[in-house]
Amino acid sequence: xxxxxxxxxxxxxxxxxxxxxxxxxxxxxxxxxxxxxxxxxxxxxxxxxxxxxxxxxxxxxxxxxxxxxxxxxxxxxxxxxxxxxxxxxxxxxxxxxxxxxxxxxxxxxxxxxxxxxxxxxxxxxxxxxxxxxxxxxxxxxxxxxxxxxxxxxxxxxxxxxxxxxxxxxxxxxxxxxxxxxxxxxxxxxxxxxxxxxxxxxxxxxxxxxxxxxxxxxxxxxxxxxxxxxxxxxxxxxxxxxxxxxxx
Numbered sequence: 001x002x003x004x005x006x007x008x009x010x011x012x013x014x015x016x017x018x019x020x021x022x023x024x025x026x027x028x029x030x031x032x033x034x035x036x037x038x039x040x041x042x043x044x045x046x047x048x049x050x051x052x053x054x055x056x057x058x059x060x061x062x063x064x065x066x067x068x069x070x071x072x073x074x075x076x077x078x079x080x081x082x083x084x085x086x087x088x089x090x091x092x093x094x095x096x097x098x099x100x101x102x103x104x105x106x107x108x109x110x111x112x113x114x115x116x117x118x119x120x121x122x123x124x125x126x127x128x129x130x131x132x133x134x135x136x137x138x139x140x141x142x143x144x145x146x147x148x149x150x151x152x153x154x155x156x157x158x159x160x161x162x163x164x165x166x167x168x169x170x171x172x173x174x175x176x177x178x179x180x181x182x183x184x185x186x187x188x189x190x191x192x193x194x195x196x197x198x199x200x201x202x203x204x205x206x207x208x209x210x211x212x213x214x215x216x217x218x219x220x221x222x223x224x225x226x227x228x229x230x231x232x233x234x235x236x237x238x239x240x241x242x243x244x245x246x247x
Contacts, residue, residue: 032204038214039085039126053082055128058194062131065170074159077136079144079190083125085218092120093221106225114238115186121214122239124175129198131172132190135159147178150189160189171195177243184237193246202240202247211235 036042047053054062066076095117099109113119124130134144138155150160167173173195176188212231215223240247 032201032208034208037126037201037205037209038121038218039083039088039123042128045082045128047082050083050087051078051081053128054131055082055194055197057197058129058131061170061172061194065167065172068166068170069159069162072162073137074162075136076133076159078131078133080125080132081130082128083123085120085126088118088123088126089120089218089220091117096222100222106222107230110222110225110230114234116188118185118238119211119215119234120220121209121218122211122234124193124198124202127198127201129194129201130175131192132188133159133192134190145188145190147187147189156190163192167192173243173245175242175246182241184239184241195246199246205239 034040042055044055044057045053046056046059062076062078069076092113095113096106096109099112100106104112118124132145134140134149135156135158138158141149141155144156148154150156163172163174171194172192174189175191175193176182176185178187178189211234212226212228215226215231220226
């Protein structure tokens with residue numbers, strides 16, 4: 001599906017909602033449960049490790065994209081794919097403990113964490129649609145997921161140029177773009193999402209998940225410091241201020 005085709009389909013779906021308001025987006029897709037949306041179980045996830053677990057449709061599309069890139073001597077390696085709620089909770093709470101132990105206030109610790117890391121229950125990686133990728137054929141720096149590695153003379157610039165030209169042919173779109181007007185998470189040239197599944201999941205997430213309530217129910221460390229203003233800003237900027245083609 002090319003970009004114009006994807007936009008056309010999304011537009012048709014939106015038009016259908018306008019004309020037939022009794023239909024939800026699920027008329028055009030499957031229904032998603034709360035647990036699927038927050039990373040606590042999804043029967044459509046296949047694979048056996050954090051680098052191979054993906055939604056079955058995303059995995060099939062990724063394999064085709066990987067095969068196409070291989071013809072250009074690019075070996076797309078997934079360094080992070082599906083991430084469960086529990087795993088994201090461990091990452092988040094580990095950083096929260098570290099930053100508060102170093103003397104940062106809970107509020108400043110939260111602000112620092114969400115520069116790059118998501119709050120448990122809000123990660124796109126929970127859906128099995130999103131991947132962080134590098135080129136395994138290139139020299140591997142100590143910290144692979146740095147924007148400078150994907151541009152200029154960086155080891156993954158060839159991969160990034162190939163993705164710019166080809167990723168959308170396989171329905172993968174960059175999530176956190178290098179757009180100066182975009183807020184929320186910082187630029188991630190390695191993070192791509194499989195739109196045919198992630199778009200309806202984002203819609204379902206917006207309709208079903210009360211984030212503040214969810215954080216309280218799941219007893220996330222530091223949740224008492226998630227003010228109404230913080231949650232509202234996080235939802236608006238970190239969850240929804242993304243590539244427009246993924247909304």
